Amino acid sequence: MKKILTIAGSDCSGGAGIQADIKTITTHRMYAMSVITALTAQNTIGVSGIMEVDADFVAMQMDAVFSDIYPDAVKIGMVANSDIIKIIAKKLVQYNAKNIVVDPVMVSTSGSRLLGEEAVTALREELLPIAALITPNIPETKMLCGIEPTSEEEMEQAAKKIFTQVYQNNGRDGAVLVKGGHLIDSAVDVLRDQSVTYVYHGYKIDNQNTHGTGCTLSSAIACNLANGLNVYESVKYAKKYINLALQAKMNLGAGSGPLNHMAANTWISKEILD
Ligand SMILES: Nc1ncnc2c1ncn2[C@@H]1O[C@H](COP(=O)(O)OP(=O)(O)OP(=O)(O)O)[C@@H](O)[C@H]1O
Ligand SMILES: Cc1ncc(CO)c(N)n1
Numbered sequence: 001m002k003k004i005l006t007i008a009g010s011d012c013s014g015g016a017g018i019q020a021d022i023k024t025i026t027t028h029r030m031y032a033m034s035v036i037t038a039l040t041a042q043n044t045i046g047v048s049g050i051m052e053v054d055a056d057f058v059a060m061q062m063d064a065v066f067s068d069i070y071p072d073a074v075k076i077g078m079v080a081n082s083d084i085i086k087i088i089a090k091k092l093v094q095y096n097a098k099n100i101v102v103d104p105v106m107v108s109t110s111g112s113r114l115l116g117e118e119a120v121t122a123l124r125e126e127l128l129p130i131a132a133l134i135t136p137n138i139p140e141t142k143m144l145c146g147i148e149p150t151s152e153e154e155m156e157q158a159a160k161k162i163f164t165q166v167y168q169n170n171g172r173d174g175a176v177l178v179k180g181g182h183l184i185d186s187a188v189d190v191l192r193d194q195s196v197t198y199v200y201h202g203y204k205i206d207n208q209n210t211h212g213t214g215c216t217l218s219s220a221i222a223c224n225l226a227n228g229l230n231v232y233e234s235v236k237y238a239k240k241y242i243n244l245a246l247q248a249k250m251n252l253g254a255g256s257g258p259l260n261h262m263a264a265n266t267w268i269s270k271e272i273l274d
Contacts, residue, residue, distance in 0.1 A: 002030040002226040003069055006219060007062075007088060008077030008105075009038040009050075009114065015258030016042075016108070016212035021075055023261040024219035024241070030226065033069060035061040037088075038080045040114070044211055044253030047112035055083035059091060066095040072226035073099035075219045076131070078114045082122035089126040099225040102131040103218035104140050109211055109256055129170045133231055135218050136162065138182040152188050152199060155180060159192035167194075175231050177221075181213055191235055198232055200239055205246040209257035216259055217242055 006021035014020075018034050025032035037058055041049035065071070074097050079085050092100060104123055106115045115123065120143060128134050142148035145165065147158040159178045167174045175193040180186060180202070187202035220241045224234035241264045248263030 002072045002223070003033065004028075004030050004073050004075065004219070004222055004226055005033045005035065005065055005071035006075045006077065006222075007035040007037060007058075007079070008075070008215070009040050009080065010036055011040055011042055011212070013043040013211075013253070013258070015044065015253075016215045017077060020212040020215040020258070021077065021219040024216050025223055027241075027261045027265045028220065028223040030223055031069075033065050033071060035065060037078060037084050038114075040078075042108065042110075042112075044209075044255035044257045046110040046255070047108050047114070050080070050114070052080045052084070055081075055087045058084050059087045062088070062091040062095075066091070066097070070095075071097070073101070073222040075222040076100065076102045076127065077215055077218065078105040079119070079123065079127070080114070081116045082119040085119055085122040085127050089130060092130055099222060100131045100133075101218045101222045101225065102127055102134045103214050104128065104134060104136050104144070105214070106140050106143055124166065128166045129172045129174070131174055132225065133175045133177060133221060133234075134162070134166065135177045135179055135214065135221070137179045137214055141178050149178065149180075150183070152190065155188065155190040156192070156197050156199070159190045159197065163192045163194075177235055179214065179217070181210065189235070189239065191232065193231065198235075200235065202239055202243070205243065207246045207249055209249070209251055209259070210246070211256045211258050213242055213246070213259065216245065216261075 011017035220238035245259035248260035250260035
């Protein structure tokens with residue numbers, strides 16, 4: 001049994017954050033563990049409140065997990081502030097954590113800030129360089145490198161620039177996935193590693209219910225890495241998972257509703273486990 005740890009914020013409405021991660025990991029038939037960085041009061045319409053966890057208590061949760069059930073992969077989502085980022089980075093290095101995927105969550109789908117502005121530097125300098133893969137969406141890509149891509153070519157440029165800043169300039173290895181879910185007419189994603197650029201030509205599924213797509217994608221990638229797939233394949237199968245979950249067209253709540261993980265389950269069990 002593979003063990004996956006998610007370090008993220010709680011979404012009480014169950015569509016994003018810790019809840020999306022645990023659903024994704026469980027659907028991959030793996031064992032999910034969670035270190036919670038913040039509680040959010042949110043639903044399909046928006047975020048109404050955030051309560052951040054003390055950085056010392058985040059450290060205690062990480063010690064409890066790593067000293068007992070060592071994870072095969074770690075997914076990191078909402079990290080709230082720079083104190084939490086610093087302690088997470090320190091603990092991941094201390095425990096020599098493997099297969100780290102960082103979704104650099106900054107703003108919710110509905111437009112609320114989930115990361116303090118002061119924390120972007122800590123995220124960039126301390127957490128991103130120790131990840132095997134980082135998965136910024138279009139607005140996060142702009143925050144990280146100044147380019148707000150509107151086409152596949154600009155996504156490639158941005159991914160290359162972030163790779164240089166985060167990995168090459170720090171003498172580290174890793175990869176960047178610029179996600180195109182926010183593009184108007186396609187859902188193309190671009191992966192950049194040390195030498196190659198891969199383009200995933202996703203078509204846009206007609207479904208407004210995209211709450212938690214980023215959380216789900218990064219968790220699915222972490223599961224696939226834990227299974228021994230390389231980064232390119234891990235992203236490919238994670239996108240397939242998102243497609244199936246979106247195609248099921250579940251429609252809960254008055255706003256941008258959550259994904260249907262049960263619909264993605266069919267494919268996972270047939271193609272990955274058999
Ligand atoms: N309508 C869609 N059809 C197909 N794929 C989609 C659609 N919307 C998003 N995706 C895919 O979902 C994944 C997540 O991308 P997205 O850019 O939405 O992340 P995000 O903004 O971080 O998500 P979140 O809503 O959790 O904040 C990407 O692989 C993207 O291509
Ligand atoms: C807790 C949490 N993490 C991430 C996101 C991004 O979708 C969200 N809305 N809520």
